[in-house]
Amino acid sequence: MSVVFSSGEVRERYESGLAALRREFDYSGNGVAVVSGRTALVDDVVLTCYNQLVEKEIVPPNCVSIVALGGYGRGSLLPHSDVDLLFLFRDGKHEAAYKDQLSQIYLDLWDLKIRASATARTVVECGKLDLENPEFTVSLLDSRFLIGDRELFDEVRNKVLPALMRKSGTALMNLVCQSARTRHAKYANTIYHLEPQVKEGPGGLRDYNLANWLALAKSFRASGLWPAPESLFRFPLRAELNSAFDFLVSVRCFLHYRNGRDDNQLSWEAQDAAAEKGIGAPSVSIQPAQWMREYFRNARTIHGACLQLMDDAMRTPASLLDKLRGIPRRATGTKSDAALSTILQLENEPSWKTALAIFQRMALEPLQLSVDAQRLLRASASQFASASAKPAWPELSPILVGRFAGSALRAMRDSGYLDVLISELKLIDALVIRDYFHRYTVDEHSILTIDTLHGLRSSESEWAQRFAEVLDELDKPEVLYLALLLHDVGKGVEGEDHVVGSLRIAKQVLVRLNLDPQDQDTVLFLIRSHLEMSASMRRDIFDSKVIGALAAKVETPEPLKMLTLLTYADISSVNPEAMTDWKAETLWHLYASTANFLNRHVDEAIVHGTLDSDASGKFHSFPPQLAKQMQPFLQGLPQRYLKIYSPEQIVQHFSLFSKLQHGGVELSLLPDRDLYELTIVAADKAGLFATIAGALSASGMEIVKANAFSNSSGVAVDCFYFKDRFRTLDLNASEHEQLKEKIARILRGERSLDELIRSRSGLRRSTTPKVQIETRILLENESSTHNTVLEVVAQDRPGLLYQIAQCLMQLGCNIEIALIETEGEMALDVFYLTVDGRKLSIEMHNRLREELQEKLGDDLA
């Protein structure tokens, strides 16, 4: 109960003042006038209360200094914000004598429905940093004298607080930064939320205040003096931050008035209403999506400034400038190191190469752009608009595979460079698509999917670790990352199914990026199928029909791996809780079952009769009669053959087949990225595969991958991919022909393989394995209709494949199909076997298992 306000005059003044502010806001939508207006109204109440207490001799004059703290201290009181007061006493004696009487002020504020909190401190207490409550010391940075003993306030402001800042300023700012990091992490470190928190979220007003504190502390540290507020930031950042502050304050005022309380969540409904009223925006009414882009633009300015100052304060990571000095010249054209550090400040048109070198570097290291660098890049990006017309895949690809690709892509998005490279991404720039599951804007979700995959290796989750292994096995992870970047771009087109839209848009992007046609197909497949595994997870994943259906869609292991990872990333990036252990486990089992299905059912689908339209379409760039001419060659080969080889490879195999004479052998040897590809077309016979494997191993080649298939006419097409361990082929061009000739002669029986093996030491282990892989052998007759499937998992080592193949040959097993893979130090070999055209008997299973265990185990021992 108030004892001070008997007339109600102050109440009337306060309430009519608030009503006037509200009317003004409803008309103008300008929150800056509201926050300064409410501050003045509360000042009036506090001053009147204090003066009456003094007049009524309840307290003597100058017994206290009443100080405004926090937002109230800054003069930015929002309609429903709390009011923080400090009763500052000379000493404990004064505090004990007058504290209770002064609490009348506090009570009167509550009677006016002002949520006030008051703190009592002595001057000495203000000079101590309480590690448990650093917020109090921080709030002193925003302190403003209201009434009472001015000298007390000046003593704290000019002596006590500076002394504390000199002694503990760095520690204080570190504490504040740590707290901010925790707060940012709560919001997934992104401003791009569908329903942002305008106060606490990244880029919100709390960050604006933090940026001011950090800038103030930095300036004080340098000069030992409190800087003038207007000198905290240089132009044009100062103007940008002021503009962002005005916008966000207007939004918060709007939310407070709309919700009738201190609720700062910018819900979808609030976004609609704010856009309609044109809150904070220059025009009166705009579309919600456009208004939200304006919101994100302002939040980005604050977030960027805040992160840079936090980075400064915490000294980690190092500033961009320092890092850029280390960029090698070749990556940045002809610029010198000295020029590099200032290039963005000195030149109006930073070179395209320099800008991309910055982003490529950002993808490799945990760097952030300074706000000045962001601004300069933004300004320069518009000058490269025509770059979108030229292929940019060689520049984009290394960015996507970098560990910190997400950070680089965000910098590219925020500076406009991503739009220059892929203008279609403008469609989803800061786009809010409302659903009850997604938490982030479409572009942020897409970048988060890439972050998710790059973060797999460092995750402690058992499931993430397993998916990380799958990621490590991909031949071209950059293709998957590009698919992730584009998979939801269709959401930016209204009225069209987003998968259809994404596909249509991605097609034109891929052509412009000039991706290899097969990679284009992979990206389009991933976009087209990006909901397939989620749908399969809602079915019975232990039902072989479900697994078979998925296997039929992915066709080969590589697309399955990519689709699995895409699904994991897509679900994980919907919101932080979306990827539960339950879902991760389900996805893993779906992946493992489908991978097994693919490896164990290769012989089920073979090429019969004329090629289907899919297969024929593959050869569209060749003369129309070619597909027909190839029929005898393709007849009886597994469909897998058509899927894993490019049209050019198949045509080349056909060319070898066409030259093949009775009893002969045709070979080709070509470089394939960091490997060599040896293709052998020959009449299938017992020991063919083992002989080739042995000849390669004896020649010092390390077989990494192999596929062996045969057609209906008994012609085998065996492809071996191997590393040239001793660089024999790399360094001697003539060795190419010699290797081919050597293998051909062995296959024709003109030279002894045993002799070659004896003469070379290629079968000896070259290095000690880093990871011990236990040999595991699986033999089963159930998966395939006509073959026994043998799976061997073993420690990879030179000559392993030859040992296995030799063992199979010695037991009379015919290799119908072989699928050989090496993942790290693990060899994963799958063979489809028959003996005399039939599956292996159980006795033969046991014999083969024993032989293999003995042979492979012996070698390990």
Place this chain on the structure above:
Amino acid sequence: MGMTKIEAIIQPSKLEPAKEALLEIGVEGMTIIEVRGHGRQKGHTEIYRGREYTVDLLPKIKLELVLSDELVDRAVQTIISVTRTGRIGDGKIFLSRIDEAIRIRNEERGVSAL
């Protein structure tokens, strides 16, 4: 009018049909929980790259819905009809009495709060 809680443990693949069928008979709200478990149905073993991955506790979905008593029988029959395959592992349904229901927004109580 009394209230009953239905807890149905079902196959994940039956969630969508169950939701749709319940919606058709007028059940609009339910809680869905991802759970793991097994009854007489044994786990599943997959050998991937020579290593055995055994799922002892199979993924299941638990539906929770509180209904006025007059709807309970129809809801139970609906769940059974769309989730039953006749094989082990189809799941179970548990019913229990509910003393009170309160809508947090307006403190409405009883069946009208459902």
